Amino acid sequence: MSAANGRFAAVFFDLDGTLVSERTGVREARTSVGARLIELGIYPKPASAFADTIEMVIGGIMEDNDWQWPLWLHAEEWMKRSLAVEEIEVSEDEFAELNRVYRDERSDRAEAIHGWPEALAAARGHGPVGLITNFNDGPMQRQKIRGAGLDGQFDGVYISGEVGVWKPEPGIFLHAAEDLGVDPRECVHIGNNIQSDIEGALSAGMTAVLVEEDDRPRPDGLNGEVAWCEDLLEVASWLS
Template sequence: MIKAVIFDLDGTLLNREESLKIFISNQYERLNESLYQLPKEEYVQRFIELDNHGYVWKDKVYKQLIREFSIQGITCEELLEDYLNNFKENCVPFPNVLETLERLKQNNFLIGMITNGKGQFQMDNMKALEIDKYIDTILISDWEGVKKPDPTIFRRACERLKVDPEECVFIGDHPKNDVKAAKEVGMKGVWKNNRQWEKVKADYVMDELDEIQTIIQHLNSVSS
């Protein structure tokens, strides 16, 4: 019987790619006095390429941008500080995020969050999406001292929710860090399709978040 639903954040609840495009465009405008010699389209496109779907930390991204484009008048530390302070203002959720979380709570499911990243940064993003109030336990790799796909962080979430792994569904967009890792500790692994990978070995694949209700009903009907 499924008792808990645990989510990844970036690429699952937070539409990170859309949020990043909006942020980096706004950053260029905000810091135009230092960046004006570089065409906006080039700055935005190269940032997105270097970011690599969030798997390259931004200090490296900004250092590379400064080197490639010979940016002067602003440091990578200042650009990074702007990112840390302002990304949250550009957060875009996927469709049906709040409705899905609300319905899960109404149906008495526990809700967890496991996300890699910087602690306060990720927490600020959750608050910007207004999802933090629905979540019973939040594990952020920076604060936990361990990150996905390490099984420790998945087991720790179960302990805090007081459920067994077999009573959990984990939903994420990364085949290895999310789906495979969750399945290996005994959870049901659901892949949030982002069309970046193909042939992901998941228990279920979903395109929209509100499909989770149907998935849980199927799982519970099979186990009963």
């Protein structure tokens, strides 16, 4: 793999799966909601059963929306629907507490992926560093960034739920470049998803770098316009 050709006006990163891992955090955070319901004395089943209900509710919504996560589907919405399925009534304060438990547990379990300091330091050698991430709930995503220890690391944070455009649509990439005052054709986006990160960045005129953290072979269909790195340390080397 050759190094970056010249300097970039800005370097953008994806978050989930690229800089932050949540391999078990989401399920555990949902289970923690069930545990809190048990503590409140209003749920007779195991905590994991409420996590199952949440996943069933979300799965039904996703199926109704062609397996695309709708922008309106925040934690509060699937929480409300899951409680209704279980026929559980809670007060406004209890509902707020359940959402707080979920947010805190999920952000606490988010872990920055090995090599992130080196990758971000190398990116800083080019210019501004931005984050472009798909998530409908901006405050929760920002809490996750803080929980992973990445707060303050970016010159701009662009969350689909706040921008109103999801990757791979080029609009969110173009918005990020415009906000930082750079030409998207002089930028690079680094991510782990071929469709949302790689195809999206290319559609906006950016250079794209695919990061594969799981020792999988190079995916089919990558052409010479896309760099491929095995991990963030290799990203740092490519950017240096």
